[in-house]
Amino acid sequence: MPQFLAKKNLLIFIFCFFLIPAFTQAQGQKIFTFEDCVQEVSLYNPDLAVAEESVKKAVLAYNGSYIDFVPKFSGMATYGASDSDISSSSALDASSHGGVQHQVSVGPSVQQNLFSGFKSLASIEKSRADLEAAQANLALVKTQVSFNLKTAFYRLLFAQEELKLTESIVPRREQNLKLVNLRYEVGRENKGSYLRTEAQTKQAEFEVLQARQNLKVARAALLQVLGSKDTEDFLVKGNFKTTLPSKINDFEALAKTTPSFLQSKAQVDSAKSSTKIAKSGLYPSLDATASFSRVRNDTSEAVSRWAAGVNLSYPFFSGGKTYFDVKGAEAEHRRSVYALQSVQNGLIYNLQKTYSDFVNAIQSSEVQKKFLESSLMRAEIARSQYANGLVSFQDWDLIESDLINTQKSTLSSLNDAVLAEAAWEQAQGKGVIP
Numbered sequence: 001m002p003q004f005l006a007k008k009n010l011l012i013f014i015f016c017f018f019l020i021p022a023f024t025q026a027q028g029q030k031i032f033t034f035e036d037c038v039q040e041v042s043l044y045n046p047d048l049a050v051a052e053e054s055v056k057k058a059v060l061a062y063n064g065s066y067i068d069f070v071p072k073f074s075g076m077a078t079y080g081a082s083d084s085d086i087s088s089s090s091a092l093d094a095s096s097h098g099g100v101q102h103q104v105s106v107g108p109s110v111q112q113n114l115f116s117g118f119k120s121l122a123s124i125e126k127s128r129a130d131l132e133a134a135q136a137n138l139a140l141v142k143t144q145v146s147f148n149l150k151t152a153f154y155r156l157l158f159a160q161e162e163l164k165l166t167e168s169i170v171p172r173r174e175q176n177l178k179l180v181n182l183r184y185e186v187g188r189e190n191k192g193s194y195l196r197t198e199a200q201t202k203q204a205e206f207e208v209l210q211a212r213q214n215l216k217v218a219r220a221a222l223l224q225v226l227g228s229k230d231t232e233d234f235l236v237k238g239n240f241k242t243t244l245p246s247k248i249n250d251f252e253a254l255a256k257t258t259p260s261f262l263q264s265k266a267q268v269d270s271a272k273s274s275t276k277i278a279k280s281g282l283y284p285s286l287d288a289t290a291s292f293s294r295v296r297n298d299t300s301e302a303v304s305r306w307a308a309g310v311n312l313s314y315p316f317f318s319g320g321k322t323y324f325d326v327k328g329a330e331a332e333h334r335r336s337v338y339a340l341q342s343v344q345n346g347l348i349y350n351l352q353k354t355y356s357d358f359v360n361a362i363q364s365s366e367v368q369k370k371f372l373e374s375s376l377m378r379a380e381i382a383r384s385q386y387a388n389g390l391v392s393f394q395d396w397d398l399i400e401s402d403l404i405n406t407q408k409s410t411l412s413s414l415n416d417a418v419l420a421e422a423a424w425e426q427a428q429g430k431g432v433i434p
Helices: 002-019 034-044 046-064 119-185 191-226 251-255 259-282 321-387 393-428
Strands: 030-033 072-084 099-115 234-237 285-297 300-313
Touching: 030 034, 034 046, 034 119, 034 191, 046 119, 119 191, 119 234, 119 259, 119 393, 191 393, 251 321, 259 321, 321 393
Parallel strands: 030 234
Antiparallel strands: 072 099, 099 285, 285 300
């Protein structure tokens, strides 16, 4: 019978604190699920907005990098005036005369670069790499915001459950105080035992006040992640359910799929393209031009003119600028390669660690549930024995304290498992934000 009661109490405890919706709903109080918070953070989180705008900017820069392959058209209109003052009329031809002359010229022109030392192609490659880096950064920000959201949400959920747990401990401590007081009044217990039980009751009441403050702090932390300025009290609804992850055989391959690796790889590609751009100064530049114009002045009818040609230029000496630009770009490329290696090594370690921590956290929560089951049984038996004088106060007090501590540890272990899951998801570059 005691074993049956202990299992029944364990089920009641788990149901009340971990499986049912985790909130005590006040009249008209807002309740947010995790899905509600995901929707809110997607709309209002400023970090996401910054990363999304960076991607838009990179897209525009990438599209603009093709401009060098498109002819440049321009229109031209010129006006000129001139005056010649002839002092010797004998030097004049019959058709010559003095005074102000006016000339107007209008027409279009076109210019096309034919070769720029591979600079145009390298610019496209660099813009593409910068776009990939921006996209990887957006994925990285989404992962970080997802981690922050999940952490803040479940810490608030934990704070709510902690408040419920501490509130349930107070009446148990009060019952214990009454039991010890009865035995003390009839001379079957000493005053020290009574005073200790009284102090434990006061401690339980203090922990309720502390849990209420922790709840306010956790609520503020979640609001910060959501990007909301709402100061109205609200609660969250959810549970601490987690499942063991599948076995990972190749952490190196997994590391190469994360946003951090992809971002660093894109930075390597960008630095490589920057080196090509710097080296373009060592090559000649070839441009084709064509123009057409209509010219008219005071002494002649309008005439048409056209011109076409090819311009070849080569910078024989630029004061050493090209040399230093190339060397600087090559150094940046080498730096980015080493940085990529460092990022990859760090990712592999972090993946292994967070995976191990997650598995250990789940197994630890299962062990805590077993300890809770045994503590509930021991507490039921010890209470009955102490009431009948079959066990000393010291032994009963240890068993009661062990039950309360185990209840707290079980709640913490379930919360730790969810937070470890969030860290494992972050390490993989996964998240809840679309």
